[in-house]
Amino acid sequence: MKDHNRKIFLKGIHEYSEYLKLSTFKDSIESEIKSANETDISYEEFIYKLLQKEFDYKQEELRKSRIRRANFPYKKYLEELDVAELPEDAQKKLGILDTLDFIEKGQNVILSGNSGTGKTHIAIGLGIKACLSGYKVFFATVPLFITQLKELRSAKSLRAFQNKLERYDLVILDEFGYISSDKEGAELLFTNLSIRTGRKSTIITTNLSFDRWGEVFTDPVMAAAMTDRLTYKSYMVDMNGESYRLKATKKWMKEA
Structure with a gap:
């Protein structure tokens, strides 16, 4: 039952992440969950690291976009x-x-x-x-x-x-x-x-x-x-x- 619920939650996380355009969040969630279980970090740190990854990715994409739109x-x-x-x-x-x-x-x-x-x-x-x-x-x-x-x-x-x-x-x-x-x-x-x-x-x-x-x-x-x-x-x-x-x-x- 626990594994079944886990699959449901993961599926929902992927769907919500895709809808919200959180691509890095979606791609890294499983590896981050595994890492969190192994290191026993707090929920706050777990969420912080996921959001930080997504933020860093979006900032890099914005930088690339600004360079591309500048038309150098x-x-x-x-x-x-x-x-x-x-x-x-x-x-x-x-x-x-x-x-x-x-x-x-x-x-x-x-x-x-x-x-x-x-x-x-x-x-x-x-x-x-x-x-x-x-x-x-x-x-x-x-x-x-x-x-x-x-x-x-x-x-x-x-x-x-x-x-x-x-x-x-x-x-x-x-x-x-x-x-x-x-x-x-x-x-x-x-x-x-x-x-x-x-x-x-x-x-x-x-x-x-x-x-x-x-x-x-x-x-x-x-x-x-x-x-x-x-x-x-x-x-x-x-x-x-x-x-x-x-x-x-x-x-x-x-x-x-």
Whole structure:
């Protein structure tokens, strides 16, 4: 009779766990019961351990989901960087940015410099760390972002996207200035970056110095306004230097 009741209870536990979407709870209940019987732990500890397992699993799934939804083109971690090979200014400021305090304060980060010096790697690395720390992140290249904004405007769904964009803790826009934009694109970029100014953080990577931002915005007044808004209380990181990728390639060839 005891074994029969045990089977009924276990069946019910599995069914309830599945209905409540407690997958780790369901998968580990029998092994945890066996372990509890062997170690004679209290009911409180038994329940605590089961709930802790489920909590840890769901937190890990949330972290993975945030990284997936951020739409990074690939995964890059700050720990993978050879900091000594970065431009001097990046070496000085990376430790500050690594704390993610700039996100809490709604500050921007502008990574500006020539190609190959680690701008995108740092931006993605900070973005992934933000996802792992519980922040909502959005990543796009500027050309694709502008195209997306144009399509949303044509479909009359731009406002809904703007509401969503305002809620991201961190927006990363890569490759600013690599391709110039038309007047419509420049205005859309300006408007949608402006709605976050002073409240939420944005990371920009660019190969252009500020005096050349007019090449992207086409309108010098708009370029000046955007420069002023993005750089206010922001971290400006000078990424000019020898190509990080080229140095890594040389090192790899020497060791091969």
